Amino acid sequence: MNPKYMPQEIEEKWQRRWLDERTFRVTERSDRPKYYILEMFPYPSGRIHMGHVRNYSIGDVVARYKRMRGFNVLHPIGWDAFGMPAENAAIEKGAHPARWTRDNIAYMKRQLKRLGFSYDWDREIATCDPSYYRWEQWLFLRMLEKDLAYRRKTEVNWCDSCATVLANEQVEQGECWRCGTQVTQKELHGWFFRITKFADELLSWTERLPGWPPQVLTMQRNWIGKSFGAEADFPLADREGTIRIFTTRPDTLHGVTFMSLAPEHPLVTELVRGTDREAEVLGFCDRVRREDKIKRSSEDYEKAGVFTGAYARNHLTGEKIPIFVANFVLMEYGTGAIMAVPAHDQRDFDFARKYGLPIRVVIQPDGRELDGRTMTEAYVDEGRLANSGRFDGMPNLEAIGAITDYLAEKGWGAHAVNYRIRDWGISRQRYWGAPIPVVHCERCGILPVPEKDLPVTLPEDIEFPQGRVLPLAEIPSFYETTCPRCSAPAKRETDTMDTFVESSWYFDRYACPDFDQGMLDRGRTEYWMPVDQYIGGIEHAVLHLLYSRFYTKVLRDFEIAKVDEPFTNLLTQGMVCMETQRCPNHGWLLPEEVKDGACTRCGEGVEKGRTEKMSKSKKNVVDPEHLVATYGADTARLFSLFAAPPEKDLEWNEEGVEGSSRFLRRLWRLVADNHEWLRTTRPFTAGPLDGSKRDVRRKVHETIVRVTENIEDRFHFNTAIAAAMELVNELASFEPADDEGRRVFREAVDVLLKVLSPMVPHATEELWEALGNGTPLALTSWPGWDRAALAKDTVVVVVQVNGKVRGRVEVAPDASEDVVRNAAISDANVGRFLEGFSIAKAVYVPGRILNLVLR
Numbered sequence: 001m002n003p004k005y006m007p008q009e010i011e012e013k014w015q016r017r018w019l020d021e022r023t024f025r026v027t028e029r030s031d032r033p034k035y036y037i038l039e040m041f042p043y044p045s046g047r048i049h050m051g052h053v054r055n056y057s058i059g060d061v062v063a064r065y066k067r068m069r070g071f072n073v074l075h076p077i078g079w080d081a082f083g084m085p086a087e088n089a090a091i092e093k094g095a096h097p098a099r100w101t102r103d104n105i106a107y108m109k110r111q112l113k114r115l116g117f118s119y120d121w122d123r124e125i126a127t128c129d130p131s132y133y134r135w136e137q138w139l140f141l142r143m144l145e146k147d148l149a150y151r152r153k154t155e156v157n158w159c160d161s162c163a164t165v166l167a168n169e170q171v172e173q174g175e176c177w178r179c180g181t182q183v184t185q186k187e188l189h190g191w192f193f194r195i196t197k198f199a200d201e202l203l204s205w206t207e208r209l210p211g212w213p214p215q216v217l218t219m220q221r222n223w224i225g226k227s228f229g230a231e232a233d234f235p236l237a238d239r240e241g242t243i244r245i246f247t248t249r250p251d252t253l254h255g256v257t258f259m260s261l262a263p264e265h266p267l268v269t270e271l272v273r274g275t276d277r278e279a280e281v282l283g284f285c286d287r288v289r290r291e292d293k294i295k296r297s298s299e300d301y302e303k304a305g306v307f308t309g310a311y312a313r314n315h316l317t318g319e320k321i322p323i324f325v326a327n328f329v330l331m332e333y334g335t336g337a338i339m340a341v342p343a344h345d346q347r348d349f350d351f352a353r354k355y356g357l358p359i360r361v362v363i364q365p366d367g368r369e370l371d372g373r374t375m376t377e378a379y380v381d382e383g384r385l386a387n388s389g390r391f392d393g394m395p396n397l398e399a400i401g402a403i404t405d406y407l408a409e410k411g412w413g414a415h416a417v418n419y420r421i422r423d424w425g426i427s428r429q430r431y432w433g434a435p436i437p438v439v440h441c442e443r444c445g446i447l448p449v450p451e452k453d454l455p456v457t458l459p460e461d462i463e464f465p466q467g468r469v470l471p472l473a474e475i476p477s478f479y480e481t482t483c484p485r486c487s488a489p490a491k492r493e494t495d496t497m498d499t500f501v502e503s504s505w506y507f508d509r510y511a512c513p514d515f516d517q518g519m520l521d522r523g524r525t526e527y528w529m530p531v532d533q534y535i536g537g538i539e540h541a542v543l544h545l546l547y548s549r550f551y552t553k554v555l556r557d558f559e560i561a562k563v564d565e566p567f568t569n570l571l572t573q574g575m576v577c578m579e580t581q582r583c584p585n586h587g588w589l590l591p592e593e594v595k596d597g598a599c600t601r602c603g604e605g606v607e608k609g610r611t612e613k614m615s616k617s618k619k620n621v622v623d624p625e626h627l628v629a630t631y632g633a634d635t636a637r638l639f640s641l642f643a644a645p646p647e648k649d650l651e652w653n654e655e656g657v658e659g660s661s662r663f664l665r666r667l668w669r670l671v672a673d674n675h676e677w678l679r680t681t682r683p684f685t686a687g688p689l690d691g692s693k694r695d696v697r698r699k700v701h702e703t704i705v706r707v708t709e710n711i712e713d714r715f716h717f718n719t720a721i722a723a724a725m726e727l728v729n730e731l732a733s734f735e736p737a738d739d740e741g742r743r744v745f746r747e748a749v750d751v752l753l754k755v756l757s758p759m760v761p762h763a764t765e766e767l768w769e770a771l772g773n774g775t776p777l778a779l780t781s782w783p784g785w786d787r788a789a790l791a792k793d794t795v796v797v798v799v800q801v802n803g804k805v806r807g808r809v810e811v812a813p814d815a816s817e818d819v820v821r822n823a824a825i826s827d828a829n830v831g832r833f834l835e836g837f838s839i840a841k842a843v844y845v846p847g848r849i850l851n852l853v854l855r
């Protein structure tokens with residue numbers, strides 16, 4: 001064998017063989033238990049980045065490990081292929097989005113293959129293929145039929161730069177999640193999925209997902225935002241009409257001293273029409289509506305409002321209370337109107353102080369009396385009711401129910417539950433997405449495209465004008481059609497679906513990617529689903545992971561699939577981070593643009609910035625392709641697995657990469673240097689040994705235990721690798737003197753190759769083959785450990801004197817109490833504490849503790 005480790009050569013060889021022999025292809029016909037491991041599929045942006053390498057290396061270790069543990073492992077890959085970057089690239093580079101996407105897929109596919117991931121490539125999916133999205137369109141029609149999809153006019157989050165609508169989940173701190181542009185509001189017709197219908201189920205199932213990180217479940221619960229309370233009506237004081245509010249605190253209803261409406265509330269215009277307040281109020285509304293909603297509901301947002309000049313009446317007190325418009329009230333939550341109780345709500349308190357509104361205490365704490373005029377902050381804890389008429393003296397928690405009952409009895413309100421989650425807006429006014437399969441007819445209204453006419457194919461033979469991608473609304477050859485009912489000229493829907501619809505069911509489709517008789521082949525889908533282990537970034541905690549759960553429940557209700565939840569276990573891996581570097585003249589610099597602390601373009605000293613997530617904008621990136629070309633895929637994989645446990649952030653460092661590469665060369669030499677005799681030596685299997693042979697074999701089996709436990713229980717690949725490294729060190733200094741010793745060495749090498757193979761599959765396969773094995777390592781079974789080999793020659797017994805630890809002695813595991821006692825007494829340290837005393841009693845816990853009680 002080659003005495004030198006040549007990663008490029010052997011990696012290519014094994015990648016070819018795995019593909020040619022379809023080593024990782026799986027079917028549903030197996031006696032083995034199934035195991036479905038999945039990493040979130042990539043967007044074909046052009047190139048693989050280090051985040052991908054890490055994510056997929058983690059998944060691949062689990063896939064390869066489970067395969068060796070005897071599971072029938074499904075480990076597929078595909079492409080989340082629709083979406084805006086394709087259109088942006090088209091605008092910038094003049095490439096057709098479809099061609100750009102397919103070229104990127106081809107390129108990235110080569111890159112993934114170059115990393116040696118054990119995918120079943122026969123199941124590859126690209127969501128932009130009509131054979132995929134036709135079933136999504138088909139499901140859309142079923143959802144339409146069952147009123148789970150509907151169209152309405154709505155105020156939407158709008159990104160000017162992306163020229164499209166964004167779901168609330170896609171707005172981050174008021175900015176577009178993709179491009180960072182400030183989001184504005186716009187009125188549009190759009191299609192929605194009724195996710196709110198599943199709010200309760202989505203919420204209650206968060207209690208039944210013990211394999212998910214708690215913080216992800218918390219984020220989902222907060223997003224769903226279920227609260228219990230009451231609805232109450234406030235009639236307008238000087239005109240017809242009422243304002244309905246939702247409150248979680250009906251116990252404070254007597255303390256309402258003003259009300260606030262959202263600037264979007266339709267009543268606002270009505271209340272101020274023709275009054276001297278009109279200009280000021282409408283001007284205020286205009287300004288606020290341009291601001292972002294997420295920011296508006298954040299705690300540190302500067303609260304502001306304006307008086308409408310109108311009043312409402314509080315049924316419970318009979319009082320007239322002023323109606324304001326306030327910037328922090330949102331139409332989306334509750335009814336778009338709130339009652340304000342400044343004494344018992346901090347936001348209302350701040351607002352009341354700012355605008356000089358009265359503060360009335362209606363809950364008094366035990367043992368002191370609050371005064372609205374002198375309070376410095378709202379009182380939000382428990383107490384007894386005051387200034388509340390017939391409810392005075394009642395504990396406030398009791399009053400919540402009592403006052404709501406009273407409202408209901410009087411016809412002024414009712415018990416109510418409120419959710420923060422809104423229906424999922426899926427309409428995008430973009431070209432590169434799955435067309436929504438409906439037709440608008442002037443006479444017949446909105447009609448579904450007949451099932452036999454699916455898919456509604458996205459026209460790909462479009463010439464785009466310079467620097468622009470046409471939305472479907474500007475492509476007559478697409479939208480001109482005839483009405484499926486009356487045959488009159490009609491117009492196709494020109495909105496496309498949010499790409500999160502495609503990613504809400506791709507994991508189901510991997511079970512049966514070739515199925516053309518329906519959306520899913522029930523038998524195969526039921527065999528594989530749910531995904532046993534899902535791996536992806538925490539940035540998807542709400543968006544993708546919530547939508548996928550919703551879609552799964554829809555598919556279940558339609559009897560297309562069976563499971564309640566798609567992902568049994570979820571691992572959210574940390575980010576890949578790197579130090580940023582900046583030149584005073586050239587801004588952010590790539591690592592290769594810095595030499596000896598200076599900018600290679602101008603020689604100016606470089607400022608080191610913070611270590612943050614690798615990103616193109618800050619240029620703190622390493623190209624995995626370069627890494628693989630220099631060191632090989634195994635080194636890239638080993639580094640990304642060894643540098644940190646998967647859930648933690650990984651900080652890039654070149655020394656770490658060097659270290660990984662060095663370790664692989666060591667491993668190689670360990671086999672190459674002993675290759676001649678290793679080949680012809682059978683591994684040791686069982687039996688008594690002594691001396692260093694016994695020690696080495698114990699180490700071998702301890703390594704199996706450590707690696708297995710760290711992979712199986714914790715996914716702590718870094719500690720698993722560390723254990724294997726220790727074994728390599730031990731073997732490096734073991735010189736077998738006889739045949740028995742060589743057999744121990746051979747067993748050790750076999751174990752090493754097996755336990756390292758999930759992490760560094762190429763090098764280990766090559767060495768395995770060099771040792772004369774026929775079956776690929778990937779298809780062998782995981783080593784078990786030999787209890788006898790783990791047994792120790794000696795045990796360490798802790799010696800206590802009068803209950804305090806005074807020393808330790810090493811004895812045979814089966815040593816008698818007398819032997820242990822004599823060893824303890826002759827131990828110098830223990831001896832010091834015995835001087836001048838005699839031993840009254842000894843208590844011995846065999847193999848662990850000896851306690852000497854002195855007289």
Ligand SMILES: [Zn+2]
Binds near residue numbers: 161162163178179181
């Ligand atoms: Zn944008």
Ligand SMILES: [Zn+2]
Binds near residue numbers: 443445486487490
């Ligand atoms: Zn018609």
Ligand SMILES: [Zn+2]
Binds near residue numbers: 583603604
């Ligand atoms: Zn420079």
